[in-house]
Amino acid sequence: MKVGVLNIQGAVSEHIDILEKCGAEGVPVKKKGDLAGIEGLIIPGGESTTIGRLIREFQLDREIIEFHKKDKPIWGTCAGLVLIAREIEGESPHLGLMDIRVRRNAFGRQKESFEGELFIHGLGEEPFTGVFIRAPYVTRTGPEVEILSSFQGKVVGVRERNLLATSFHPELTEDLRFHKFFLKMVGEESSPKVC
Amino acid sequence: MEQEERRDKMVERGTFRVKKGLAEMQKGGVIMDVTTPEQAKIAQEAGAVAVMALERVPADIRAVGGVARMADPEIIEKIMEEVTIPVMAKVRIGHFVEAQILESLGVDYIDESEVLTPADELYHIDKDRFTVPFVCGARDLGEALRRIGEGAAMVRTKGEPGTGNVVEAVSHMRLIMAQIRKVSNMREEELTAEAKSLGASLELIKEVKKLGRLPVVNFAAGGIATPADAALMMQLGSDGVFVGSGIFKSRDPEKRARAIVEATLNYDDPQVLSRVSRGLGDAMTGIDIATLDEKERMQVRGW
Numbered sequence: 001m002k003v004g005v006l007n008i009q010g011a012v013s014e015h016i017d018i019l020e021k022c023g024a025e026g027v028p029v030k031k032k033g034d035l036a037g038i039e040g041l042i043i044p045g046g047e048s049t050t051i052g053r054l055i056r057e058f059q060l061d062r063e064i065i066e067f068h069k070k071d072k073p074i075w076g077t078c079a080g081l082v083l084i085a086r087e088i089e090g091e092s093p094h095l096g097l098m099d100i101r102v103r104r105n106a107f108g109r110q111k112e113s114f115e116g117e118l119f120i121h122g123l124g125e126e127p128f129t130g131v132f133i134r135a136p137y138v139t140r141t142g143p144e145v146e147i148l149s150s151f152q153g154k155v156v157g158v159r160e161r162n163l164l165a166t167s168f169h170p171e172l173t174e175d176l177r178f179h180k181f182f183l184k185m186v187g188e189e190s191s192p193k194v195c
Numbered sequence: 196m197e198q199e200e201r202r203d204k205m206v207e208r209g210t211f212r213v214k215k216g217l218a219e220m221q222k223g224g225v226i227m228d229v230t231t232p233e234q235a236k237i238a239q240e241a242g243a244v245a246v247m248a249l250e251r252v253p254a255d256i257r258a259v260g261g262v263a264r265m266a267d268p269e270i271i272e273k274i275m276e277e278v279t280i281p282v283m284a285k286v287r288i289g290h291f292v293e294a295q296i297l298e299s300l301g302v303d304y305i306d307e308s309e310v311l312t313p314a315d316e317l318y319h320i321d322k323d324r325f326t327v328p329f330v331c332g333a334r335d336l337g338e339a340l341r342r343i344g345e346g347a348a349m350v351r352t353k354g355e356p357g358t359g360n361v362v363e364a365v366s367h368m369r370l371i372m373a374q375i376r377k378v379s380n381m382r383e384e385e386l387t388a389e390a391k392s393l394g395a396s397l398e399l400i401k402e403v404k405k406l407g408r409l410p411v412v413n414f415a416a417g418g419i420a421t422p423a424d425a426a427l428m429m430q431l432g433s434d435g436v437f438v439g440s441g442i443f444k445s446r447d448p449e450k451r452a453r454a455i456v457e458a459t460l461n462y463d464d465p466q467v468l469s470r471v472s473r474g475l476g477d478a479m480t481g482i483d484i485a486t487l488d489e490k491e492r493m494q495v496r497g498w
Contacts, residue, residue, distance in 0.1 A: 009223040110303035
């Protein structure tokens with residue numbers, strides 16, 4: 001299974017390493033046309049302002065929106081969550097795919113960055129280590145959006161059909177469960193549906 | 196429910212993973228020196244992944260002479276208010292009180308930097324004691340690992356700051372990469388001798404062998420002035436670049452900043468590099484390293 005990782009800037013190799021541990025092929029996506037043959041896309045952590053400006057400049061934004069329209073799964077982590085949100089507090093949105101509103105750097109500056117144990121719907125009872133780095137959280141969810149995880153009453157993990165978004169960084173842990181969860185979404189979409 | 200509430204309260208700040216994680220989010224990006232909120236805004240709009248808040252850029256520190264210290268907290272705070280990207284600031288080597296002050300201001304990263312006049316000839320800061328992460332300069336693998344051993348969560352080459360001359364950054368990056376390749380190919384029993392000769396801990400040497408790279412993000416710094424310089428450092432294996440005087444000492448900082456960001460991203464695409472290198476106006480003047488006296492070389496500060 002080929003999964004793309006948007007390779008503008010940020011934690012790209014970390015996602016690719018974990019995808020490979022899960023038995024999938026991680027493919028860096030940087031230029032127009034790189035999305036051909038890709039079944040799912042991860043938008044990694046990084047600086048959302050930087051990535052947002054550059055995907056427009058390289059006209060990758062249109063391609064990602066088309067990719068989404070073809071029902072291919074997309075997962076945004078941290079900056080990726082900001083990039084796929086329909087609304088960003090105080091700023092204009094980037095890709096505007098998911099019916100959520102987000103607040104950037106919502107837990108504070110770097111000295112407030114933290115690790116905490118999360119419970120995630122669909123990943124079993126075993127807690128998941130959430131690594132939050134100048135992390136955003138979700139302040140509004142649309143009617144179709146399923147909340148997968150909250151921390152301190154803040155929404156930090158969401159799914160809307162083929163879109164997945166997390167405030168935290170599963171790619172900075174050794175835990176493969178979140179990537180496997182996404183790969184399952186990708187697998188379900190790419191295999192023929194049974195009626 | 197009760198269990199969940201208890202879990203919510205257990206939060207660990209300043210872990211090494213959280214510290215080096217921020218640097219991992221900066222990979223492939225450009226960190227720019229700025230001295231005013233207006234410059235910080237220009238840097239952010241050009242696509243910088245972070246800014247370094249300073250009173251003077253290294254070229255001016257060189258020109259002014261005297262003792263260079265941490266910037267005025269007022270300047271740093273104004274820059275922090277202006278941008279949403281991370282803000283870094285510099286402290287003198289060994290000056291842990293300047294670091295305490297910057298941590299209390301809430302800067303996102305501290306650079307324990309040879310650009311400022313060292314405060315301690317013997318010891319660097321014990322960086323593990325801080326919640327805020329540190330970046331430190333290095334000229335070779337031993338120096339990089341000594342800083343990581345003290346708790347640095349990010350490393351950069353020293354190069355020769357404020358010269359607009361990339362030659363020293365190239366030599367430091369090449370040496371670090373060659374030493375990593377050498378360690379990667381060593382047999383286990385050779386590692387202790389290598390640790391001794393590099394002056395680094397055996398534990399970190401073993402980690403380098405296992406990973407085939409430094410255990411933290413490694414940026415290039417010290418003399419980068421053009422898009423081609425940035426791409427050169429990336430092709431030599433940097434994870435990203437710092438541009439100090441190179442942007443705001445040039446004729447058209449806005450255009451140059453954008454060009455360096457694009458060049459860092461497309462470092463392996465000569466077509467993009469030739470496009471972004473056009474019509475940038477004069478780069479900073481620059482200094483031939485051979486004309487610098489030993490005492491004018493910032494890279495020899497620290498060990």
